[in-house]
Amino acid sequence: MAATYAAQHFLVIVFLVTGVLLMVSPVALGSPGERVMIGGAINASKCTFNTQDVTLQYTSVQNVTLSKSGVLLEDVTLFFTLEGDNILKEVPNITLTPGSDNQSFAVTLEPSGVGHTTLVVNATPPNMTDVSSAFVRVFVSHSKELDYFSDVVGWVYFVAWSVSFYPQTYSNWRRRSVIGFHFDFLSLNVVGFFMYSVFNICLYWSPIIQSQYFHRHPYGVNPVQLNDVIFSVHAFAACMIQVFQCCMYERGDQHVSKTAKVILGAIALVTGVMVVLGAAVVVQWLDFLYYVSYVKLFITLIKYIPQAYYNYQRKSTSGWSIGNILLDFTGGTLSIAQMFILAYNYHDWSSIFGDPTKFGLGLFSVVFDIFFMIQHYVLYRGNGDGSGYHGNLLASPQLTHSSSLTESVSSVDYGATGSIH
Structure with a gap:
C-alpha cells in the first residue's frame, strides 16, 4: 500500500515539475525573433x-x-x-x-x-504603410437579448461545474471514508485538470506562447479567458483535496489499478520528453500546449469508465455522490444549450456540426451522467445512496483488485462519443 501511494505522489510531483518547467521556460528561452510582426512596412507609416x-x-x-x-x-x-x-x-x-x-x-x-x-x-x-494590425x-x-441569455446560461453552468466537486468531498468528509469512490477516476481527474490548468495558464499569461499563437492565427482572439484559468485551477485544487482525503480516510483495499498507473506513467513520460523538446526549441511551446490539451481530451474519454464499472460490480452507487453527477449534468446540458443558442444567433452551425469535437465531448459527459443516474435511481435503487457507509461494499474481494481500465473496457460496451469538463 505504501508503494502504491509513493507511486501516486511520484506522478503528482512529475506533473508539478513539468508545469513549472513549462511556465518558466518560455520566458527564459524566448528570443526577440519569436515575437513575430506580420506584414511589416518599409517606413514609419x-x-x-x-x-x-x-x-x-x-x-x-x-x-x-x-x-x-x-x-x-x-x-x-x-x-x-x-x-x-x-x-x-x-x-x-x-x-x-x-x-x-x-x-x-x-x-x-x-x-x-x-x-x-x-x-x-x-x-x-x-x-x-503597415496594415498588419x-x-x-x-x-x-439576430438578437441582443439572446446574447444576454447566453451569458446567463454560461455563468450558470460555470457555477454548476465549479460546485460539482463539493458533494463528493463533503460525502467523503461526513463518512470519514472514501470506500466506493474509485481511485482510477480520481487519479485521471487530477492529471486531466492539471493539464487543463497548464494549458490555460500558459496561453493566458505567456507572451511567447501568445506570440506563437497569433503568428498562426493573425486575426484570431486568445481562446483562453480569465474564467477558464480560474475554473481549471479550482478544479485541480478540488481534486487534490480529494486525494488528501483518500490518504487520510478509510479506504479498505481500494487502490489505483495497474492499468491506470501505466496510462499515467506513459503520459508523464511523453510529457517530460515534450518539455525537453520544447526547451531545445525542437518544437514550439504552443505545440506542447496542444499536446497537453489532447491529453485532457483523452482523459475525459476514459475517466468515467472505472467508476461506472465499479458501481456495476458492486450493484451499488454507495460512496459515489449523486450530487456530483446532478451538477455535472446541469453544467453539461447548459453548455450544449449555449452552443445551440450561439449557433442560431450568429448563424454559425459549423461550430457544432463542422467541428464536432467540442460538441461530442460535451455530449459524452452528459451521456455518462445519465448512465450514472440510471444506476443510482433505477438499477441499484435502495442499494446505497452514496451518503453513508455500507458494510457490504467490499463483500466480494475481487471488487477491489480487478477494477482496472482494461477490464472496464472489455466488460462494458457504452458506445459513447466523447466534455471538456
Whole structure:
C-alpha cells in the first residue's frame, strides 16, 4: 500500500515539475525573433482601427475609426476584404496622401447577413504603410437579448461545474471514508485538470506562447479567458483535496489499478520528453500546449469508465455522490444549450456540426451522467445512496483488485462519443 501511494505522489510531483518547467521556460528561452510582426512596412507609416472587436445586430449600423500615423512618401490606396462570412456591405476604398502625418477616417459597418467575419485592410502599393494590425472582427447577431441569455446560461453552468466537486468531498468528509469512490477516476481527474490548468495558464499569461499563437492565427482572439484559468485551477485544487482525503480516510483495499498507473506513467513520460523538446526549441511551446490539451481530451474519454464499472460490480452507487453527477449534468446540458443558442444567433452551425469535437465531448459527459443516474435511481435503487457507509461494499474481494481500465473496457460496451469538463 505504501508503494502504491509513493507511486501516486511520484506522478503528482512529475506533473508539478513539468508545469513549472513549462511556465518558466518560455520566458527564459524566448528570443526577440519569436515575437513575430506580420506584414511589416518599409517606413514609419501605420494604420490601425480604434477597436478590433465589434458586435452588432443585423438591423443596426456602426462606425469604427481607421487612423493613419507616420509619414507617407506617396499616395496609398486602402481597400477592404472579408476573411470569413460575407455579411457586410462593401466598404469604399480610402486614399492616403503624404500631406499629413496623422489622418482618421470613419468606416461604416453595415450588415448584409448574420454571422462573423474579419474586415481586413490591404494597401496598394504594398509595404508603403503597415496594415498588419488594421483589422476588425465583426460579429452580427439576430438578437441582443439572446446574447444576454447566453451569458446567463454560461455563468450558470460555470457555477454548476465549479460546485460539482463539493458533494463528493463533503460525502467523503461526513463518512470519514472514501470506500466506493474509485481511485482510477480520481487519479485521471487530477492529471486531466492539471493539464487543463497548464494549458490555460500558459496561453493566458505567456507572451511567447501568445506570440506563437497569433503568428498562426493573425486575426484570431486568445481562446483562453480569465474564467477558464480560474475554473481549471479550482478544479485541480478540488481534486487534490480529494486525494488528501483518500490518504487520510478509510479506504479498505481500494487502490489505483495497474492499468491506470501505466496510462499515467506513459503520459508523464511523453510529457517530460515534450518539455525537453520544447526547451531545445525542437518544437514550439504552443505545440506542447496542444499536446497537453489532447491529453485532457483523452482523459475525459476514459475517466468515467472505472467508476461506472465499479458501481456495476458492486450493484451499488454507495460512496459515489449523486450530487456530483446532478451538477455535472446541469453544467453539461447548459453548455450544449449555449452552443445551440450561439449557433442560431450568429448563424454559425459549423461550430457544432463542422467541428464536432467540442460538441461530442460535451455530449459524452452528459451521456455518462445519465448512465450514472440510471444506476443510482433505477438499477441499484435502495442499494446505497452514496451518503453513508455500507458494510457490504467490499463483500466480494475481487471488487477491489480487478477494477482496472482494461477490464472496464472489455466488460462494458457504452458506445459513447466523447466534455471538456
